[in-house]
Amino acid sequence: MKNFDYLVVGGGHNGLVAACYLARSGHSVQVLEKRQVAGGASISQPLVSVAPEYTLSPGAIDAVFIRQTSIIEELRLARFGFSLIDVDPGYGWVNEDGDSLMLFQSVKQTAEDIKYYSKKDASQYLELAEVFQLILEIQSDFMSRPLSQSGWCDLVRAAWKLVADKSLRRTLGRLLSVSAYEAIAETFESEPLRGLYAYWCAIACPPDAENSGVFLASFSQIHQLGCSRPRGGMSSLINALSNCLMELGGEIRTSASVKNIVVENSQARGVVLNSGEVINARLGVIGACAPQITLGQLLQDNDRPQNVREQLPFIPANASNMGPFKIDMAIDGPLLFERASQKRGQRDGVDINGASLMTGTLDEHVDHTSQVRLGRLGKKPPIWMTVLSHNDKTLAPEGKSTAYLYTSIPVKTDMSEEELSHRCSNFLVESSKQYLVGLGAELGRNTLTPLAFNDEFSLPNGCIYHVDMLPTRLGPLRPARGLGGGSTEIKSLYLGGAGSHPGGGVYGLPGKFAAQEALISKG
Numbered sequence: 001m002k003n004f005d006y007l008v009v010g011g012g013h014n015g016l017v018a019a020c021y022l023a024r025s026g027h028s029v030q031v032l033e034k035r036q037v038a039g040g041a042s043i044s045q046p047l048v049s050v051a052p053e054y055t056l057s058p059g060a061i062d063a064v065f066i067r068q069t070s071i072i073e074e075l076r077l078a079r080f081g082f083s084l085i086d087v088d089p090g091y092g093w094v095n096e097d098g099d100s101l102m103l104f105q106s107v108k109q110t111a112e113d114i115k116y117y118s119k120k121d122a123s124q125y126l127e128l129a130e131v132f133q134l135i136l137e138i139q140s141d142f143m144s145r146p147l148s149q150s151g152w153c154d155l156v157r158a159a160w161k162l163v164a165d166k167s168l169r170r171t172l173g174r175l176l177s178v179s180a181y182e183a184i185a186e187t188f189e190s191e192p193l194r195g196l197y198a199y200w201c202a203i204a205c206p207p208d209a210e211n212s213g214v215f216l217a218s219f220s221q222i223h224q225l226g227c228s229r230p231r232g233g234m235s236s237l238i239n240a241l242s243n244c245l246m247e248l249g250g251e252i253r254t255s256a257s258v259k260n261i262v263v264e265n266s267q268a269r270g271v272v273l274n275s276g277e278v279i280n281a282r283l284g285v286i287g288a289c290a291p292q293i294t295l296g297q298l299l300q301d302n303d304r305p306q307n308v309r310e311q312l313p314f315i316p317a318n319a320s321n322m323g324p325f326k327i328d329m330a331i332d333g334p335l336l337f338e339r340a341s342q343k344r345g346q347r348d349g350v351d352i353n354g355a356s357l358m359t360g361t362l363d364e365h366v367d368h369t370s371q372v373r374l375g376r377l378g379k380k381p382p383i384w385m386t387v388l389s390h391n392d393k394t395l396a397p398e399g400k401s402t403a404y405l406y407t408s409i410p411v412k413t414d415m416s417e418e419e420l421s422h423r424c425s426n427f428l429v430e431s432s433k434q435y436l437v438g439l440g441a442e443l444g445r446n447t448l449t450p451l452a453f454n455d456e457f458s459l460p461n462g463c464i465y466h467v468d469m470l471p472t473r474l475g476p477l478r479p480a481r482g483l484g485g486g487s488t489e490i491k492s493l494y495l496g497g498a499g500s501h502p503g504g505g506v507y508g509l510p511g512k513f514a515a516q517e518a519l520i521s522k523g
Helices: 013-024 107-115 119-143 152-164 166-175 180-187 191-204 212-225 235-247 291-297 306-314 338-347 362-373 417-432 450-457 509-521
Strands: 002-009 029-032 084-087 091-094 100-103 227-230 251-253 258-264 267-273 278-287 322-331 356-358 384-386 401-410 442-448 493-495
Touching: 002 013, 002 267, 013 029, 013 235, 013 278, 013 509, 091 191, 100 107, 100 191, 100 338, 107 119, 107 212, 119 166, 119 212, 166 212, 180 191, 180 212, 180 362, 191 212, 191 356, 191 362, 227 235, 235 251, 258 278, 278 291, 278 509, 291 306, 291 493, 322 362, 322 417, 322 450, 362 401, 401 417, 417 442, 442 450, 493 509
Parallel strands: 002 029, 002 278, 029 251, 091 356, 278 493
Antiparallel strands: 084 227, 091 100, 258 267, 267 278, 322 401, 322 442, 356 384, 384 401
């Protein structure tokens, strides 16, 4: 029977961040990861057996959120080889004719690109950018600290900003009263901007949900720090965190599937592995996996507090029935958005081949969302395409490429898993060929459905955020009322995954906050 001060269940980036902060405080820590490698869905590795020299990314690819935190500097991750590649423009919209609209770090440059399609939208975008900046300042002030360190003073500051700025108050009130799709339709007229916003919001939240209009403000995050990706793929972050942890004396144990958390007298005391091995935790257990797993699968019925039993069934994870469908491909040659690049060459010569390009009109997004909710596919599902090797030459052999393709599909459907995967795979690749020249030189691919994301990475219903990102599931309401803040009614058990404050994405803050809560509670 082994003993540690803290055990961290889940070796994704949040779990590793939590472990680093605990180890940095002088405590013995072991991270338990069920997969053969740490990293969760934030990994990059060879996934095609015939192309082992290609590094593919089944999940996250961007490091926008963690860059906004102090984690990289505090853990001195650069010492372990971690660095970022800036990509500008990082995102954009494209259609079959090669028309494109790019989201640059510069607000003015983005507005100029919008102006090509609509002067009215460009003017509106500039006006909203100022208001959105204030909204993000309020959000950042709230999201950058554990909930236990936020108080009435923070609420007063936020309220003062709202009272002092009528435009901010009016815009925020309107966005909180409609869905993202409604807000887009009411605000903009040009199809490229409407389509880009629709896809962006569909990634961030259920875009047809009430109150989701506020996620339009998330566009402005790119104007703050731009788009960045870890050099060498997302696993370079995982490797840096792992090496940092080991230098601090912590341990990572892979192929260690946890059966249940040991609770004695309403206090977490350790875990039991599926092998039957018991590992003790003197001071606490951090659940860095989805809260549905930590509070559901890993707790015995009689150990589960009443409020957990009441709230657990209602925690939404892809409740809109929209889940991720991903294909990563190894390509024996170059990949280019050829038609769109030619048109950009005639306009301004901006290189768009390294950006994440999204497709679809607002109407196509609305149709697809409504059909997916019913378990079907829309007439023309929008897609996301990224050639990660364009900016990072370490991901593929010289002159070769990697393709990252994504669309949303039903989580629950009458189609079999095999039929769903086959139909969507054919659609996604054939649709991408309308934009990307070179996909015909495919060496192999790795495909993931929502069910595969669930089984492979323990993402409930394939939800990459563990819990849907909604205004009603943020802050103290994340993952549910009474379960926010990291700590739980079970003493020494803490929530530190993407389903906790401040939320999903490659952030690291849920893990850091869980570690801070654990350290504070132990004095």
